[in-house]
Amino acid sequence: MKILYYSGCLPHSKTTGLTLPMPLIARALGIELVEIPNTCCGAFFTRNVIDMYGPVRVLLNARKIGSEVVTTCALCYNVLKQTNSTVKADAKKRSEISAFLNEDYSGEVKVYHFLEFIRDKIGFDKLSDLVKVNFRGLRIAPYYGCLLLRPYEEIRLDNPENPTIFEDFLASLGCEPIDFPYKIECCGSYLGAVSLDAVIEHSYAIIRSALKSGAEAIATACPLCHFNLDQMQGRIKERYRDVSDTPILYFTQLLAISLDIKEALGFEQHYIDPRPWLMKKLST
C-alpha cells in the first residue's frame, strides 16, 4: 500500500513524537510513505480568504502525485478539511484563490487523519493482529479535543458528542480505553498567548477528570493538546496538588511501541517522560 503523507511543521516542533515514528510505523505495516513538501497549512482556520493559500498550496502539492493525503496532526487535518469544504461551497473564494495561485483547486483531494486511515483502510481488527507488544489492559484515556471533531459538517470523522474511534484504536492495541467526561473539551489550544491562566485551568480539569476516571496516561493526536497537557504540567502542579505526574503520549508513539519499534520515539522531549512508567507496566 502506498500513501501520500504530509507531516507539516511537526518535525520542527517542540515535541516531534507525533511524526517521528511514522516512517518506522509505515515500514512495520508494509506501507510506502510518499512525503509531500512540508509547506505550512496555516495551523488555524480563519474564514478569511487570504489565510487559505497555505492549505490550498498543500493540497495542490498532494494533487500532483495522488488523490488522497494522510496526516497525523489534528490541526493539519482540521485545516485541510475545512479548506476543502470551503472551496467546494464558495465559488467566489475559490476563484480568488485560483487567481492568486494561478492554479484551480476545487476541493477534490481527500484528506485522511491517520486514525481514520487505519479505521477505513486497514481496519482495527486487522491492526490488532499485527500488534507485537500487547499493552495488556493499560488504562489510557483517549483525549480528542476539538479539532478531530468540530465543525462536524466539515469534518465528519465521528460522532461529535460521543466519538469512539480513538477508543477503538486503543482497544486494538490491547489497552483499556478510559471514557472520561472531558474527552471532547477544549484544552485552550493557543490561548497561552493571551491567557496562560485559561490554559492551566482547562488542562488541569482535563487531566484531573482522566485520572479520576481511572486512567494512568492520556493519548492525544494534537501538538497543541500535547503542549498544554504535558509541557504545562509543571505550572499546573504549582497550583494544584491533586495531579500526579501523568504521561501524555501521542497515538503514533503508542502504535510504534506496540509494533515493537525500538528506535527513539521522542520521549526525551516530554516534560513527563513516559518511559519509566511504560517500562514498569510492560515488564510486569
Added chain:
Amino acid sequence: MMLAETDLTKKIVEMSGQNVFSCNLCGKCTAGCPISDVMDIKPHQVVRLVQVKPEVLLESKAIWLCACCLTCVSRCPKMIDIAKIMEAYRILVLSLRKEDFVEYSPELSSLLPVQALVAVRSKYSMIHLPSYHPIIRLKKYFTRERLPMLMRGMRT
C-alpha cells in the same frame, strides 16, 4: 466608533453570515463554552448584543479569548456559528486600530510551540487582512534583527 449602531449590526451579520436574530437565548452555547468563565461577555450575550448594542463588543475581551473550539456551534439548536461572529469582530477591530493584538516577543516564542505561534499570527495580527499592504508586512516582519533568525530557521 465610526459606524452607526444599526450599520454595525448589519456589518457583523454580513461578515459572519450568521442570522443573530434567530437566537432564542437558550444559553446552551455559554453552558458548553470552556472559556466562558474568563470571558467578560458570555457567548449568548454576544449574540444578543450584536442585535441591540453591537458597539459594546468592540471593546470586549471575549472576542480575543474565544478559542474557536466550536463547542457552541455544534450544540446551538439554531445553528448559529458564534466563532464566526467573534472572528468578524476581531477582523473589524484589527482593521480599525491598525495594530496587532498580540505582538511576537522572545518570551512568547520560547514558551509556545510553533503551531501556536502560527495560529497567533492568523488570529491576533493584521498580517492576513486584505487591507494590510504587502510592503508594510515585509518591513515589519523582516527586520535586521529577525533576518539571521529566519535564515537559521530555513536551514534547519
